[in-house]
Amino acid sequence: MDVKDLVINRRSIYGLGNKQILPEKEISALVNHCLKYAPSAFNSQSSRIALLYGNSYQKFWEIVLEELKKVTPEDRFALTKNKITSFAQGLGTVLFFEDRQSVSALQAKYPLYAKNFDVWSEHGNAMLQYMVWQTFAARGIGASLQHYNPLIDEKVEKEFGLPPSWRLIAQMPFGSITTPPDDKSFLSIEERLKVLY
Numbered sequence: 257m258d259v260k261d262l263v264i265n266r267r268s269i270y271g272l273g274n275k276q277i278l279p280e281k282e283i284s285a286l287v288n289h290c291l292k293y294a295p296s297a298f299n300s301q302s303s304r305i306a307l308l309y310g311n312s313y314q315k316f317w318e319i320v321l322e323e324l325k326k327v328t329p330e331d332r333f334a335l336t337k338n339k340i341t342s343f344a345q346g347l348g349t350v351l352f353f354e355d356r357q358s359v360s361a362l363q364a365k366y367p368l369y370a371k372n373f374d375v376w377s378e379h380g381n382a383m384l385q386y387m388v389w390q391t392f393a394a395r396g397i398g399a400s401l402q403h404y405n406p407l408i409d410e411k412v413e414k415e416f417g418l419p420p421s422w423r424l425i426a427q428m429p430f431g432s433i434t435t436p437p438d439d440k441s442f443l444s445i446e447e448r449l450k451v452l453y
């Protein structure tokens with residue numbers, strides 16, 4: 257596929273199914289590849305991933321629902337539940353983290369840039385998120401980007417035995433595509449892009 261079409265083809269997919277488009281081993285290899293090759297500030301490689309399938313995947317969305325129940329008005333909870341249930345109907349979820357220790361080590365090593373490393377760590381993680389999202393799209397796997405942190409952080413760390421230095425940044429439920437995305441609207445590119453010679 258042409259690179260321009262690849263970019264167009266990556267969309268937020270909310271209608272997820274569990275048709276095994278690729279074996280889990282191959283999906284894991286794709287995620288592994290993105291994690292290895294993603295750019296990072298000073299090549300710090302501060303991003304971390306937990307890739308959830310099967311029971312872990314189901315348990316994760318149960319935790320999200322439990323935590324949301326505590327903060328969602330009762331009359332809106334049915335809607336919330338539908339949404340969360342839809343994320344649990346796919347093949348798995350990628351959890352993206354940044355490692356606090358890697359970031360503080362950089363701050364200590366390069367005091368001149370100390371203030372920038374938190375922001376660069378977020379940038380690096382966003383690039384990794386995009387790489388995984390794009391790679392999934394290229395293989396016909398639908399995904400969306402979710403943010404239930406920090407509400408769920410403590411429970412997730414405990415449930416999956418993750419290092420306390422891993423700071424949760426984003427969640428990406430993925431699966432087969434049961435509902436294609438709606439058309440999306442675009443602002444005028446002329447107002448957003450300046451090409452200067």
Ligand SMILES: Cc1cc2nc3c(=O)[nH]c(=O)nc-3n(C[C@H](O)[C@H](O)[C@H](O)COP(=O)(O)O)c2cc1C
Nearest residue numbers: 266267268269270382400401402403404437438440
């Ligand atoms: C930084 C960032 C945060 C986002 N957070 C969420 C989110 O929490 N929940 C969600 O459903 N979509 C989220 N999205 C997806 C956007 O809503 C979506 O990318 C945008 O509407 C364009 O649609 P598309 O992804 O289909 O191109 C996020 C996207 C970005 C770049």
